[in-house]
Amino acid sequence: MNLGTWNVQGLSTKINEVLREIRQLNMDIVVLTETKKKGQDSENLGHYDHFYSGISKDKRAQKGVSILIKKSLRKYVSSWEAVNQRIIKINIAICGNKTTVIGTYGINEDDTVNNKDDYFECLSEEISKVGTSREVIILGDLNARTGKKIDDQMIVGRFGEEVTNDNGNRLITLCQQNTLKILNGFFQHKMIHKYTWxxxxxxxxxxxxxxxxxxxxxxxxxxRSDNTRRPRTYWWDKEIEDLINDKKVKFSKFLCTKNDNDKRNFKEAQTKVRKAITKKKNETWEKTCTQINTYLGGSRNTESWKTLKSLREDRSNNLISxxxxxxxxxxxxxxxxxxxxxxxxxxQDNINIxxxxxxxxxxxxxxxxxxxxxxxxxxxxxxxxxxxxxxxxxxxxxxxxxxxxxxxxxxxxxxxxxxxxxxxxxxxxxxxxxxxxxxxxxxxxxxxxxxxxxxxxxxxxxxxxxxxxxxxxxxxxxHSSVYKKYNNTDYYVRLGSKVANEKEETADPKEHKVETRVKCPLTTRSKKLSAET
Structure with missing residues (x-):
C-alpha cells in the first residue's frame, strides 16, 4: 500500500492537478495539508474519496487538512472525524489490521509557545483516544526538523538531516510518550531525495x-520584526485604531461572503477612516503650531509660521541637507x-592568459x-x-x-x-x-x-x-650592486654593468636611481619604494 502527504498550499485551483499526480504515482492514501478548504465534509472526486476539515465558512480561508482515499478502499473505512482545521482522523482496515490514519498540518515554527502547546496537546489527546487495539499512522506536514539518531535513541533514524528545531524536539517527545517512531530517517536516501533539489x-x-x-x-x-522602534504616527489615537480595526473586520467579512451589502459596508467604513484621519491630522497640526507660536512669540512669530507652512505644503523641499x-x-x-x-x-588589447x-x-x-x-x-x-x-x-x-x-x-x-x-x-x-x-x-x-x-x-x-x-x-x-650608508637609510644602488666597471668603488646614490627597502618583521612583506634623485 502506498501512503504519502503533500502540502498543496491551497486546493481550490489545483484539485485536478493533484488528482492527476497522485493517480499517476498510484497512491492509495494521501494526506493533503494547507488546503484552505472551508467546512468539514466528504466528497467524491472520481477515483478518490475526499475527506476534509477546515475553518468555518464565515472566516477567511487558511490552514485546512484532508485525506484522499482510493475509491476501491472506501469499503474498508469504518468512520472518520474532523477534529479541527489542523487534525483529521480516519479509521480503516489495512491488510486486515485495524488502523487509524491521522492527517495533520503542524503549527508554524515561529508561532507562539501557547499555540504550540495547544496543538501538541490536542494531537497527543487524539492519539491517546485511539487506544492500544489499533495501529496509528500519522501523516502530514508538521513543520518539524528532527535531526538524526543520537546514542541509543530509537525514535529517530540515523539517516536524517543534521538540523533540529523546536517543533522537532516537541514531536520527538510526543513520540516517546506514545511509543511511536519517526520513519523518515530510518531509510537511507540519496541527497537529491532528502531535499527539494x-x-x-x-x-x-x-x-x-x-x-x-x-x-x-x-x-x-x-x-519577522514589526519594527517597533519606529516612532508612532503623531496623529494616532484610540479612536483611529478602533475605526481601522472595524474596517478590517468588514473587509474580512466581504472577502468571505462576496456579498454586495458587505462590500458597501466596507466601503463606508473605509471612507469613514479616511475622513477621521484627515480631521485628526489637521487638529494635531493646528495644536502643534499653536504650541510653537506660544513658545517662540515676539519678532520670530512670523518666521516660525513661514517655516512650518513651507514644511507642510512642500514636503520635497529639503531644509536640512x-x-x-x-x-x-x-x-x-x-x-x-x-x-x-x-x-x-x-x-585595450585582448590578452589570452x-x-x-x-x-x-x-x-x-x-x-x-x-x-x-x-x-x-x-x-x-x-x-x-x-x-x-x-x-x-x-x-x-x-x-x-x-x-x-x-x-x-x-x-x-x-x-x-x-x-x-x-x-x-x-x-x-x-x-x-x-x-x-x-x-x-x-x-x-x-x-x-x-x-x-x-x-x-x-x-x-x-x-x-x-x-x-x-x-x-x-x-x-x-650582481653589480653597491651597498652604501646614506642619511641613515639602507640603500641598494642598482648600476648597469658598464657603469659598475667604471664607478664600482665611488658610486654615489645621489647620481642614480635608487631602490629603498624598508625593513619589516618577517610576517610582513617588505615594502619597496622607488625614488629618482
Whole structure:
C-alpha cells in the first residue's frame, strides 16, 4: 500500500492537478495539508474519496487538512472525524489490521509557545483516544526538523538531516510518550531525495536560491520584526485604531461572503477612516503650531509660521541637507568616471592568459565567513553576516559552488554590483560635495567573494616574492650592486654593468636611481619604494 502527504498550499485551483499526480504515482492514501478548504465534509472526486476539515465558512480561508482515499478502499473505512482545521482522523482496515490514519498540518515554527502547546496537546489527546487495539499512522506536514539518531535513541533514524528545531524536539517527545517512531530517517536516501533539489543555469539563479533559503530560515527561526522602534504616527489615537480595526473586520467579512451589502459596508467604513484621519491630522497640526507660536512669540512669530507652512505644503523641499540627491548623483557620476589620460587613452588589447584553473575550497569559504564582523550592514540582499557565520555545511557547500562558477568566468549576480552609499561630512563648507567622504556598502556574499580573491592574490604574490628573494640571495655576488650608508637609510644602488666597471668603488646614490627597502618583521612583506634623485 502506498501512503504519502503533500502540502498543496491551497486546493481550490489545483484539485485536478493533484488528482492527476497522485493517480499517476498510484497512491492509495494521501494526506493533503494547507488546503484552505472551508467546512468539514466528504466528497467524491472520481477515483478518490475526499475527506476534509477546515475553518468555518464565515472566516477567511487558511490552514485546512484532508485525506484522499482510493475509491476501491472506501469499503474498508469504518468512520472518520474532523477534529479541527489542523487534525483529521480516519479509521480503516489495512491488510486486515485495524488502523487509524491521522492527517495533520503542524503549527508554524515561529508561532507562539501557547499555540504550540495547544496543538501538541490536542494531537497527543487524539492519539491517546485511539487506544492500544489499533495501529496509528500519522501523516502530514508538521513543520518539524528532527535531526538524526543520537546514542541509543530509537525514535529517530540515523539517516536524517543534521538540523533540529523546536517543533522537532516537541514531536520527538510526543513520540516517546506514545511509543511511536519517526520513519523518515530510518531509510537511507540519496541527497537529491532528502531535499527539494534545484538545478541552476547560471550564478544569478544560484545566488537567488541561497538568498531566498537563508531569509526563509531566518524567518522560521526568529520571526519577522514589526519594527517597533519606529516612532508612532503623531496623529494616532484610540479612536483611529478602533475605526481601522472595524474596517478590517468588514473587509474580512466581504472577502468571505462576496456579498454586495458587505462590500458597501466596507466601503463606508473605509471612507469613514479616511475622513477621521484627515480631521485628526489637521487638529494635531493646528495644536502643534499653536504650541510653537506660544513658545517662540515676539519678532520670530512670523518666521516660525513661514517655516512650518513651507514644511507642510512642500514636503520635497529639503531644509536640512544643503545638497540635493540630484547634485550627489551628478557628483559621484563624475567622480567614478575615469578621466586620467594615462588610463583614458590606454589601448585595450585582448590578452589570452593560459594558466591552470583556480579552485576554491570549502575551507577557504568557511575561514572567510568566520572572519566577518558582527552587527555590520548587510547591504543589498539583506543577508546579515551572523546568518552566514552560523550556517550549516550545506550553506558553505552552496557558496563554494557559486564562487567556483564566478571565478571560472561566469557572470556575477547583478546584486553583487549594487552598493549602498552614504556620505560623512569632514570639514569646510557643507554646500561643497568635496568636503564629504563617501562610504559604500556591498552585499555580504559579494564581500566574501572579494575576500577570497584577495587572499588568493596575496598568497600567489607572497610565493612569487619569496622565490625572487631566494634567487637574489643565491646570485647576489654576481650582481653589480653597491651597498652604501646614506642619511641613515639602507640603500641598494642598482648600476648597469658598464657603469659598475667604471664607478664600482665611488658610486654615489645621489647620481642614480635608487631602490629603498624598508625593513619589516618577517610576517610582513617588505615594502619597496622607488625614488629618482
Amino acid at each position: 534545484e538545478n541552476f543555469d547560471n550564478p544569478e539563479q544560484h545566488y537567488s536560491f541561497i538568498k531566498k533559503s537563508m531569509i526563509a530560515a531566518a524567518e522560521e527561526a526568529f520571526g 544643503p545638497i540635493t540627491l540630484e547634485k550627489w548623483d551628478e557628483y559621484f557620476s563624475i567622480l567614478f568616471t575615469e578621466t586620467r589620460p594615462e588610463f583614458k587613452n590606454q589601448r 593560459i594558466t591552470s584553473p583556480l579552485r576554491i575550497t570549502i575551507k577557504e569559504v568557511k575561514d572567510v565567513c568566520q572572519s566577518l564582523k558582527n552587527r555590520k550592514s548587510p547591504g543589498a540582499g539583506q543577508i546579515a553576516p551572523e546568518l552566514i557565520k552560523n550556517g550549516t555545511e550545506k550553506l558553505f557547500s552552496h557558496l563554494q559552488m557559486l564562487f567556483q562558477k564566478c571565478i571560472n568566468g561566469e557572470a556575477l549576480p547583478q546584486e553583487w554590483k549594487t552598493s549602498y552609499m552614504t556620505t560623512v561630512y569632514k570639514k569646510g563648507g557643507r554646500e561643497n560635495c568635496d568636503n564629504y567622504r563617501g562610504l559604500t556598502v556591498l552585499c555580504t556574499i559579494s564581500r566574501i567573494y572579494g575576500k577570497i580573491i584577495k587572499n588568493k592574490i596575496e598568497q600567489e604574490y607572497c610565493n612569487m616574492e619569496a622565490e625572487e628573494q631566494k634567487k637574489q640571495a643565491a646570485d647576489g655576488h654576481k
